[in-house]
Amino acid sequence: MTIKVTVWNEYRHEKTDAEVAAIYPDGIHNAIANYLKTDEQLQVSTAVLDDPEHGLTDDVLQNTDVLLWWGHLAHDEVSDDIVEKVQQRVLDGMGLIVLHSGHASKIFKKLMGTATGTLKWRDTGEIEKIWVIEQGHPIAQGLGEYIEIPKEEMYGERFEIPAPDKLIFISWFEGGEVFRSGCCYERGRGRIFYFRPGHETFPVYHQAEVLQVISNATFWAAASK
Template sequence: MSQALRVTVWNENRHEQKNPKVKEVYPDGIHSAIAGFLQEAGMIAGTATLDDPEHGLTDEVLAATDVLVWWGHLAHGEVQDDIVSKVRQRVLDGMGLIVLHSGHHSKIFKVLMGTSCDLKWREADEKERLWVVAPGHPIAEGIGEYIELPQEEMYGEHFDIPVPDELVFTSWFEGGEVFRSGCAYTRGSGKVFYFRPGHETYPTYHNPAIQRVIVNAVKWARPVRRERPFYGNAKPLEQIGGK
């Protein structure tokens, strides 16, 4: 029997404190809502927030995390650089990372992508249709041809990211824009998935199809159990030149 996946859901948890509408949609915080459906899927899911000591991402927490889920927006600049460096190294060593919605501007996503990760945006209560463009991908398991959200914030191209290793979803918005909304990458020994939906004033993370995608993404991003590759000067495995 395989060990249950250990997931940490990180959220800056600022909108919930400042905006009554967000508090109404996510009374216990976005992080608790996400951790809740991950637990229902059989995972061991804990939470961490920006104002916790070390942002809740201590060495012990990171060492015990198979996949880290990240939601941030208002306070990207408040995330300490040393914590970002630790998270980056854990990803390179094999920990999975799921970056949600406005986490595209998080320090950790930008350092792993190496670009500005900038985009167009608009808040106009418009419909979003996320088309599955990789129907055979495990992150799309159980999803139909598309997911339709009645109201979401628009993100539009050009999205300044490296070309995804795999593109799983492409969004169309009522106002006419399109967006690469499900982008999968490998960084070192770790897997990274960016998933666009999740504006804080909409009940997006209560949508069963969105929940299914995130559950699938966490399973996809789980670490491969193997020894970390050796780097640096290496002794030959065979004799060289008959010596």
């Protein structure tokens, strides 16, 4: 079975911030897509905010089994019409993986039914330990007890989201904060996974364990197709 994957990214930080461009010269979307392309079961394409229709045309969406979403600077620039189309595709069975600050995206908030998605945050570059609390879940396949990220932005509770259908990961940070960092939901026929790590100024999407989680989540989210 071939799973058709679209990796969507704003692709703004990489074009305006030299530090981010040095880490992701081809964009965060390509860092993720290039890893996923190593699996022959995945047919992977990319789309960015400044593409016509944000790269999410009717044809693209109809031919996407799993959509990955990374956004930060320009949530408000995403067309409401495109958000409605993505929502309908999820309800019809398309999987959605929302990464890092995509928690504040229009599509995630719409599907969650929350107006905020607010949380605590601190960007000082500290250790994050992502503890696996559901070792038998497909998204945690191949992982140890935890993933350690040497430098990351802190996200802390209270995280204003609905209670997850299944919580796979909890993060701990040097300052003592914890965070629900791997959250599974079902909306209509579609599966949704929120995965916390991925601040643009750190090479998180070059870390093997993080990419493994994204790959695992892609197969899990596609299971409803």
